[in-house]
Amino acid sequence: MIADAAIARVAAREADRFRAANPRAFAHRAAATGWFQSVPFHWMRDWPSPVPIVAASAKGAMLTSIDGQTYDDFCLGDTASLFGHSPPALATALARQAGEGLSYMLPTERGAALSARLAAMFGLPQWQVTTTASEANRAVIRWCRGISERRKVLTFNGAYHGAVDDAFVDLKAGTPTMRASLIGQVHDLRDTTAVIEFNDEAALATALRAGDVACVLAEPVMTNVGMVRDAPGFLQTLRALCDETGTLLVLDETHTISSGYGGHGVTHGPRPDLMVVGKSIGGGVPCAVYGFSTEVAARMAALNASRPAGHSGIGTTLSANALAITAMDTMLGEVITPAAYDHMLRGAARLVTGLETEIANAGLDWHVTQVGARVEFLTCPAPPRNGGEAKAAMHPELEAAIHLFLANRGILLAPFHNMMLVSPVTGDDQIDRLVGGFADCIKALKE
Template sequence: PNGQRIFRRQHIGQAASGLTYMLPSEDALAIGPLLQQRFGLPFWQIATTATDANRFALRVARAVTGREKILVFNGCYHGSVDETMVRLIDGKPVNRPGLAGEFRDLTRTAKVIEFNDVSALEAALRDKDVACVIAEPVLTNSCMVLADPGYHDALRKLTRQTGTLLLIDETHTISTGPGGYTRKYGLDPDFFVLGKPIAGGVPASVWGMSDDVASRYADYNRTKEPGYSGMGTTLSANPLQFAAMRATLEEVMTQENYDRMDHLARRLDAGLTGVIDRYRLPWHVSRVGARVEFICAPGPLRNGAEAEMAHAPELEAAIHVALVNRGVLIAPFHNMMLISPATSAAQVNRLITAFGAVAAKLAA
């Protein structure tokens, strides 16, 4: 509650002083060290969405490597970055179906492989034509797919061996801990992206780069033709974003809050799993920190193809409506639940009870 009050006070105070004026603010002096300490990388830029942050980081990766291609994972989610809008169908890379107004063959500059497949990763990087691998630590937009033990180590080793940069997009996995999945599990990316959670609901994102990449990018800028870089927008790094980010980092994303969120998420995981076991449903629960999801298929899932097959749209829609009828609303486009600093034990218990009632009806 104290953190929420401070967030509101700083947010409203800055709004009264001005939303944007295209100049630095005092909060910017605090945000730089906070991002360095929290996430480990030394150089940062502010953007408005994770899509922008990912796009800008990929542009830098291509600039410093001189390579055109990027590598993504089947079933990934990185906002609306064009190059990531590819998938595998029958083992072949294609544009994602349904892309409006997209006439290019995106697979010309993007490779796509399955998550957790080290052999496919090795083969995709072998020609040393990939500028950057853009990866979620856990696939989160097509059910939830956790990394196999040792997979992230292999990913980092192979990217380094082939001169490929590694971007970790934590927008959906910051639920893992105060420094995200990256700090908790010791990942060592060249780029780090964090979107919507960083400013507590105010549109903002951040992207950071390592010392090595920053040095290479400085060298590139000294030799490139002068002109607009294509990175940054008019409203990026406005003072309202800085005020909201500072309050979020200092008062909301605390170890105390994460410990409490993790405790309740474990309770929710165990409760939902208990219901599934009680009614012998062929489902499972997946969790990353404070993010919990029930999946209407056996698990665990290992890649995007398995995650896509696990979707049961009509069944999931019926479960969502049944939960709403019992006074419980979860994310309407996923079977996903996020524990927040404001979530109570009573709310978690109410969700477990409602889920149990719905499962009982389905089992009957």
């Protein structure tokens, strides 16, 4: 057990250390007055440091700040750079494409190659490209409602699927509640969104057998409320109940692409009717895709044939631009390979072993959760079984103190839940430094 007073003491000391080591970051904040709250996008303020670290460059699994600090980067752009910063093949391809045009609003030969790569890697035959995973999830929800003629979407308590209104419904004391953090929401989402706890088979059966759910939108393992693993057999039950009730199963694999080559569905099952992947498949270039089965494609085509001409509510001018197509084709062809996953999974196993050893040595009732190349330590005694338990187990002050302690020693974690990613270019020396820094942090917290 870590005392609150110890957390406060370490946090204050580390904040002072950060201020002394990062004067240019503070000067940057003072100069960036044209940005609302001094950052170009609000989540850049979510880091536990007194001000955000200001990046100067990144290469492989290392990041350098404008203050000259170098970091072993286990955040990797919160998955956008899961396969390393600026892989050489990607940098070369993007430079070439920049000289040939960036956006045509026309298909390209490279796009045909990409569609084949997507089908081969993820096991779904038909694909569409969007600019973000949020946009892909919105498109998929719209398609599912259109082809099923059902209004409702089912999500899991604590889920996050990007900036998608339909997913911002939680459970509080068992009652569906609109998420209070959603800015400017004026419609009651509970009319068209059902929400249950992850791993609750009875609630899932009840919700789907009502016959009014168009699709289940789910991560196969929850990753945005800490990490919540699927209970044995739950995903198979989910697949079976969707089949029984004519409900479409959508897997958002934007994060769980870490599970293995082809993502969680290919690696562990079950296979979805539709899937979404964003962030990492473009190596950091804004792009995402959604794929779907032959049956779903036929239903989509029939719906298109039956509706009047005009705006569908799906897509933007920059969707499938030439730069994004080139980025994804290069990543899937040369960077995101089975060999890359072999390195990532071996490194993640080394990290898990190291963290678990230090937790045991310190006599703490914490645990470590792994989803392929994605690792997280949770400061609670037992793995949460659902989003409600995960939210209740969080200790934001402790997590922030650990994060800042490690950042001050050149180790960068994601600012959300102390999540860590292992890339194909992450070295054993980097993993060992992280484990050593973690051990030093625990020691400081127990003094």
